[in-house]
Amino acid sequence: MIKEDFFKNKIGVIGAGNIGRSVILKLLEKGYPYDNIQLSYNGSIFTFSALFDDNLVDMISDNSRLVKDSSIILLSVPPQSFEKIGDFGLDKDTLVISFMAGISIDKIKKQTNSENVVRVIPTGPDTIKNSCAIAGTYPGNDVADFLFDLLDFDYYVIDNEDKMDYMVIAGCLPAVYCRVDPHSNESIRDIQRFAGDFDEFIEISKKAEKLVPTDNIDEFVKQVSTPGGVTEAIISSLDQGNSLYDSLMTGIKRNNELS
Numbered sequence: 001m002i003k004e005d006f007f008k009n010k011i012g013v014i015g016a017g018n019i020g021r022s023v024i025l026k027l028l029e030k031g032y033p034y035d036n037i038q039l040s041y042n043g044s045i046f047t048f049s050a051l052f053d054d055n056l057v058d059m060i061s062d063n064s065r066l067v068k069d070s071s072i073i074l075l076s077v078p079p080q081s082f083e084k085i086g087d088f089g090l091d092k093d094t095l096v097i098s099f100m101a102g103i104s105i106d107k108i109k110k111q112t113n114s115e116n117v118v119r120v121i122p123t124g125p126d127t128i129k130n131s132c133a134i135a136g137t138y139p140g141n142d143v144a145d146f147l148f149d150l151l152d153f154d155y156y157v158i159d160n161e162d163k164m165d166y167m168v169i170a171g172c173l174p175a176v177y178c179r180v181d182p183h184s185n186e187s188i189r190d191i192q193r194f195a196g197d198f199d200e201f202i203e204i205s206k207k208a209e210k211l212v213p214t215d216n217i218d219e220f221v222k223q224v225s226t227p228g229g230v231t232e233a234i235i236s237s238l239d240q241g242n243s244l245y246d247s248l249m250t251g252i253k254r255n256n257e258l259s
């Protein structure tokens with residue numbers, strides 16, 4: 001696919017929070033036409049203010065219009081908010097790319113009516129803005145892959161949706177490594193134990209070490225911790241003094257609760 005053809009797609013971003021906005025800003029930076037992007041949010045005054053600051057106010061739409069107009073839909077609402085959106089009634093071939101942790105492809109297909117659903121779990125919004133996001137995606141899809149390349153994602157196409165759970169945890173590692181030293185013997189042992197049969201996890205963990213910011217660490221952790229989400233669960237377990245392994249398992253548990 002060539003860029004000019006891809007840029008003709010109307011993209012609708014449902015959930016213009018931290019992830020949604022960072023994706024939109026990166027698309028604009030790459031020359032994506034402003035008029036071909038719509039976004040929605042849930043009415044928060046803080047989100048409106050952020051949209052205003054980022055000059056994205058003219059993209060604001062509502063879910064029903066956005067769903068009707070878009071050929072590619074990006075889902076970046078909190079997992080707990082997805083069901084409340086209701087049925088989308090999409091055409092079967094409308095591409096839906098979900099950034100949500102914990103919500104399975106089957107569930108997204110049922111609610112959207114699309115048969116063309118891809119999941120992606122990137123590291124946090126700052127890494128997207130800084131063109132250094134690591135991501136796991138499932139299944140492979142040419143159009144979605146084109147988008148991930150455009151967004152400068154260093155992405156792994158996962159061969160089994162169950163392994164996306166590990167990617168959810170991998171996406172939390174930059175924040176986790178703000179709290180624990182990844183080079184301690186304990187951490188190395190816990191990461192190897194956690195990796196189990198997903199070898200890439202160790203490589204991704206090494207890459208995640210490089211995404212730990214050097215300043216504004218608390219702000220960074222806050223930004224990547226969706227309220228009620230997986231990162232928040234892991235960080236809170238670490239803060240209670242639990243081991244890295246146990247805290248990552250708490251993250252898996254939270255991810256399953258959200259599914």
Ligand SMILES: NC(=O)c1ccc[n+]([C@@H]2O[C@H](COP(=O)([O-])OP(=O)(O)OC[C@H]3O[C@@H](n4cnc5c(N)ncnc54)[C@H](OP(=O)(O)O)[C@@H]3O)[C@@H](O)[C@H]2O)c1
Binds near residue numbers: 017078121
């Ligand atoms: N943050 C990360 O590092 C990270 C990494 C990987 C994956 N994810 C996934 O990405 C998703 C978004 O995370 P986030 O950190 O960007 O969360 P967030 O900052 O809380 O953003 C979520 C956005 O969804 C909007 N929203 C809620 N209900 C909606 C509805 N019915 N219609 C339209 N918009 C609605 C919210 O609107 P208001 O602003 O008005 O409340 C908010 O703008 C989550 O599913 C998370 O699992 C996050």
